[in-house]
Amino acid sequence: EPEVTQTPSHQVTQMGQEVILRCVPISNHLYFYWYRQILGQKVEFLVSFYNNEISEKSEIFDDQFSVERPDGSNFTLKIRSTKLEDSAMYFCASSPDRGTDTQYFGPGTRLTVL
Amino acid sequence: AQSVTQPDIHITVSEGASLELRCNYSYGATPYLFWYVQSPGQGLQLLLKYFSGDTLVQGIKGFEAEFKRSQSSFNLRKPSVHWSDAAEYFCAVGLNTGTASKLTFGTGTRLQVTL
Numbered sequence: 001e002p003e004v005t006q007t008p009s010h011q012v013t014q015m016g017q018e019v020i021l022r023c024v025p026i027s028n029h030l031y032f033y034w035y036r037q038i039l040g041q042k043v044e045f046l047v048s049f050y051n052n053e054i055s056e057k058s059e060i061f062d063d064q065f066s067v068e069r070p071d072g073s074n075f076t077l078k079i080r081s082t083k084l085e086d087s088a089m090y091f092c093a094s095s096p097d098r099g100t101d102t103q104y105f106g107p108g109t110r111l112t113v114l
Numbered sequence: 115a116q117s118v119t120q121p122d123i124h125i126t127v128s129e130g131a132s133l134e135l136r137c138n139y140s141y142g143a144t145p146y147l148f149w150y151v152q153s154p155g156q157g158l159q160l161l162l163k164y165f166s167g168d169t170l171v172q173g174i175k176g177f178e179a180e181f182k183r184s185q186s187s188f189n190l191r192k193p194s195v196h197w198s199d200a201a202e203y204f205c206a207v208g209l210n211t212g213t214a215s216k217l218t219f220g221t222g223t224r225l226q227v228t229l
């Protein structure tokens with residue numbers, strides 16, 4: 001069964017450094033998402049992406065964040081200058097269509113900012 | 115704005131006992147509702163979903179959920195819990211926004227199963 005994959009599984013970085021989290025969505029899906037989960041808190045929506053542009057972003061998704069689909073398979077989340085409060089589990093998700101279709105989640109990347 | 119409430123932070127049940135996890139939502143229109151499960155160190159796995167039609171939906175691993183519009187609820191049930199069901203369970207509501215949708219999650223219920 002096709003899966004969403006994410007790399008790396010764990011990323012440790014110094015405050016102020018740039019990080020790129022990578023995701024490979026399910027191949028025939030058209031909609032892509034990033035969510036994050038700070039330890040002990042609920043999963044929060046960051047951004048949705050369709051047709052090579054952002055569809056919606058949350059208040060969390062400020063200018064330090066960007067997303068890109070650099071080729072036909074990868075979907076990346078970049079944090080330009082990490083802060084301590086960016087430490088969280090970041091989940092990528094994809095769906096074949098919007099609305100009623102299910103979002104399939106990857107295993108997540110745990111980001112630790114020191 | 116839509117919201118999801120899971121009133122129980124932590125629930126402990128004995129293996130073989132029945133289970134009900136509560137979920138209440140706030141949303142102006144007919145919601146798309148989901149239950150996801152997260153095992154320790156793992157991602158989110160979809161258990162079941164409700165879009166329309168029959169209000170009792172069946173999912174994987176023997177789980178079911180019932181949509182009750184009058185109570186704005188979508189409670190998850192399982193008649194007999196197995197030790198492997200110990201995990202965190204998240205209820206979510208889907209919202210179509212423009213060209214995509216997004217999920218709003220509840221705070222989760224951690225299920226502990228005693229042998």
